[in-house]
Structure formats: structure tokens, C-alpha cells
Amino acid sequence: MAEASDSSLFGRWRSALGLAAGAPAQPTSAHAQPAQQPAPAKAPEAAPPAEPQAPAPGTPRTDADAAKHRRCERFKGKLLSSSAMVKFMMKELDKSGCPFVPEHFKCLPCGPSYSGGFAPEYGIVLCEDQIIDKSHLGDTMVHELVHAYDFCTVKLNFNSCANHACTEIRAAMLSGECRFSRELLRGHPGFSKHFQECVRRRAILSLKQKPLCRDSAEEAVRGVWESCFADTAPFDEIV
């Protein structure tokens, strides 16, 4: 794909965004660990998905940038064909009348603070320059698919901090960010205190990325916590 069209697409996507200001990537270099490490009880925490920022105009694409793009596309293809969570969310979106196709996922450079984003007109951006490993990209895809699902099935108003807090709680809960999704698929939801704290923290981080909600993020998450943390749709159908 031509770089020019990527850039203009990104610009249009970015300007259309206004809504899915996702989570900021945490400064997690200390947490980031190699993909080969098994995920034990204390799994390394990947950066939460978030609203990407446009690259600086005229920034030249280097060979390293091109390699990151190819890596993102390769991981994306593998996850679309083999990730149970991604496939399940895609199927649920289809059933809900909002079919997603692979072309709706776009690998683009985002800058240092984000790992993904969703805008209804353009789909899901995967930040090719921020991918830690395939598992992290899978978490990002599911996180953004939860936003897409909520946008499809509920009249979400992304200009409402309460609405946005709810979908961020659900995205943090249902993606692998807090290592809950695998338990859900096994029918063993692990509502541990640690898990709740993880979801709460990441939802607040996401919401703080949105200027409108920056100062009220904690309050907004607290206000909708009980109802949104209890809402595991579409997963309750398979447990």
C-alpha cells in the first residue's frame, strides 16, 4: 500500500476519531518482557490500547518502519485466523449487524503513547510501531473490537465520559490485558481483587487520554463501575 494513502487515511481517521480515545500506553518498558516467556500468574502487563496520534508530517519511512509495518500485518493475519478471542468477537459483530473484515484493521504508525484505536468510519488502527509481541497485538485487537461491539450494539455517546468509561472498563476486562479472557473462555471468570484493580486502573488511564474526561476519569469510572464491570457481553453466551 502506498505510504501517501496510508498517511491520508490516518489523517482522516484521526479527524473522525473524537470518540474512541482509548487508553494511553503506560510507560511499561519495565514491564515489557519477551514474548517467549510463559504467562504465569504475574503476567507482564502490556500497554493498553489507545488513541493513536498522527505521525509528524513529512516523517520519512525508514527500512525499520517498513519492517514494523510488515510485522504488524503478519501478526494481524495470524491472529485473524487463529485467535479464538478475535474470531469470537468478529463473529459476534457480524451477528450484531456490524460485520468486520480484515481490511478494517489498519496497521499504522502512531507515536510512543498508544497501541490502538477505533473509529466507526474507518475501523481499527493497530499501532505498528508499538507492538510488543503477537499476544499484545491480540489484546489490542480484542480491546478495540469490544469498543466496536459496544458502538454497534449500544447507542454509545463517546462525548459522555460515563459512556466512554463503560466501554473502557469492558475493553480492559474482556481483552487479555488483565488476563481474564482466557478464564472466561474456560468458563472460570476470575474475579480477583487484583483483576478488578487492573481493569479499573486501565480504564482510568484510557479515559484520561480524552481531554474532556481527563479531570473526571476516576469519578466517571467509579460512577459506572458496578453495571459495566458486570456486563461481559457477548461472552456470557458461551460460558
Ligand SMILES: [Zn+2]
Ligand atoms: Zn479503549
